[in-house]
Amino acid sequence: MAWLLVVVAGFLETGFAICLKLSHGFTRLWPTIAFAVFAVSSFGLLTLALRKLDVGPAYAVWTGIGAAGTAIYGMVFLGEIASTLKIVSITLVVAGVIGLQLSSPAQ
Numbered sequence: 001m002a003w004l005l006v007v008v009a010g011f012l013e014t015g016f017a018i019c020l021k022l023s024h025g026f027t028r029l030w031p032t033i034a035f036a037v038f039a040v041s042s043f044g045l046l047t048l049a050l051r052k053l054d055v056g057p058a059y060a061v062w063t064g065i066g067a068a069g070t071a072i073y074g075m076v077f078l079g080e081i082a083s084t085l086k087i088v089s090i091t092l093v094v095a096g097v098i099g100l101q102l103s104s105p106a107q
Contacts, residue, residue, distance in 0.1 A: 003101060005049035006058050010065025012042035017070040021078075042066075057100040064097035 016038035022031035046062050068090050074080035 002049045002052040002058075003061075003104075005045045006053065006061050007065060009042045009045035009049065010062045011069060012038050012045065013062060013066030014069030014073060016042055017066060018073055054104060057104045060100050061097050064093050064100075068093045068097070 016035050019031045019035035019038055022028065023035055024031075026032045026035075042062075046058070049058055071080075071086065071090050075082040075086070
């Protein structure tokens with residue numbers, strides 16, 4: 001259950017990163033509110049998960065999911081350039097996230 005919280009928190013991290021961009025420096029109300037909701041929710045779930053998990057792997061998985069999700073979203077929906085190197089790098093991040101999760105004791 002703790003790992004599920006980390007995964008959901010990672011997706012929420014993607015949400016807050018995207019809303020941060022869409023807020024244009026906190027000058028747009030709704031993206032700013034969405035950023036705050038996603039950020040508090042993400043940190044809250046990560047905090048709950050850290051009651052049961054080691055901080056190193058959990059934090060790495062959380063940031064990895066957030067980074068990969070944000071990069072993919074940017075390429076698919078925000079018109080960011082999708083290069084071969086970028087896609088390979090995202091794949092390596094995802095592989096690292098999976099490896100860290102699998103190397104940790106079951107929770």
